[in-house]
Amino acid sequence: MAKYALVDGRAGGRGVVALIAAILLLTAAAPPATAGEATYRGSLATTPPTEPIVGMATTPSGAGYWLAARDGGVFSFGDARFYGSMGDRHLNRPIVAIAATPNGQGYWLVASDGGVFSFGDARFLGSTGNIRLNQPIVGMAATPSGDGYWMVAADGGMFSFGDAAFHGSTGGRRLPHPIVSMARTPAGRGYWLVGRGGEVYPFGSARHHGSPTGYAMAALVPSVSGDGYLLVTTGGGVLGFGDARYYGSIGVAPLRAPVVAASGVGDSGYRMTTADGTVLVFGPYPRAIPTGMATTPGKPTSRETAVAREVFDRVNAERRARGITPLLWDPELAATAAGWSREMAGHGFRHSDLRTAMEEHENRYNRLGENIFAGSGSYADAGSAHTAWMVSSSHRLNVVQPGFTSVGIGVYCDGAGRAWVTQRFGTHRDHGLPSQSESAPAAPLASPQDAGASC
Secondary structure, three states: OOEEEEEOOOOOOOOEEEEEEEEEEOOOOOOOOOOOOOOOOOOOOOOOOOOOEEEEEEOOOOOEEEEEEOOOOEEEEEOOOOOOOOOOOOOOOOEEEEEEOOOOOEEEEEEOOOOEEEEEOOOOOOOOOOOOOOOOEEEEEEOOOOOEEEEEEOOOOEEEEEOOOOOOOOOOOOOOOOEEEEEEOOOOOEEEEEEOOOOEEEEEOOOOOOOOOOOOEEEEEEOOOOOEEEEEEOOOOEEEEEOOOOOOOOOOOOOOOOEEEEEEOOOOOEEEEEOOOOEEEEOOOOOOOOOOOEOOOOOOOOHHHHHHHHHHHHHHHHHHHOOOOOOEEOHHHHHHHHHHHHHHHHHOOOOOOHHHHHHHOOOOEEEEEEEEEEEOHHHOEHHHHHHHHHOOHHHHHHHOOOOOOEEEEEEEEOOOOOEEEEEEEEEEHHHOOOOOOOOOOOOOOOOOOOOOOEO
């Protein structure tokens, strides 16, 4: 926890302001998932794998997923069962992708030379392990029956096995960028190939719905109907085409490692994973506004609530400016934040115990964060509090943290006209536990104005 004190030392100056930021992350078990919902079930973010993650596959229920590492290690989360791996065996070439069987009771791993390794009820149907390839294999997809699979090479060459039909390739074409992944249509009568620069090449029943330029692509996620798709960039950006539903992206928040794979969960959301095993989840936001919550705090009824309302509006202005989902207003967090502001006014400027706060909230949150501020004179206003937080990297990170879903802001105006302000951020358990960003860009500052509502 970092502590900051900013004092205007001029004689007759505007006043005094102090601020601190804190965050508590509770890594408890994720909440039960409803079938078909994109939820967070765990990741390797705190214990990165020995070798980078290269692939991801989702279970039929959507309540689990597998991550595959370059050395053939397989990591299971949620209702995804572990059926084996190549992590302790010698590989001629590194693993590049994983594909699950339709019933979720097995999976295949494919190496860059086209070697295929089957686990669970996944059947070995052939490989290119003994064939000299012009370019390495980069992706794999299973047929809807599970009795076949396709593999694609970096030059767009396609290799079909079992009941996987060949619908065409870019193997004989000069491509502006190498192919990085593939995805099949829902019925399996076609597929898309994705170029590193955002190029989309459809074959069979797959249709071209659009493609961007100037992005480094990691994956394509088809819509349920197959009449659209999402393109996921290595930076965590998501671009929607056709009838694909967009539920959010990383925006401008930096990642510790690039996104390497993504997987859809019906039309209810999608997940992506980075090379270090961080899993990011996006779904309908909010699925439903939790009881007692609102999109805004309501009409101010006092100086304190006027300051709180303005600070809330400024917070969401910053998030929207960065492409980050706005926060919901949480009256429960607001009530405890207001209580803490009053506590500071009587007993000194300091943080609350967020672990105790987590218990007070009956562990309804799996992450809490807190910013506190005290200002006197002409610093006792919403603008001064917000600006002070935004020019401090640790406070700004709480304000624009993509993983937070709600906020409560409590203000206490003491008899001397000083403003004591507490922001308490939360991530509700039913929203899962997206990866926490570790830095936040200073620009743009969407609400730079001082003053505003004051004590």
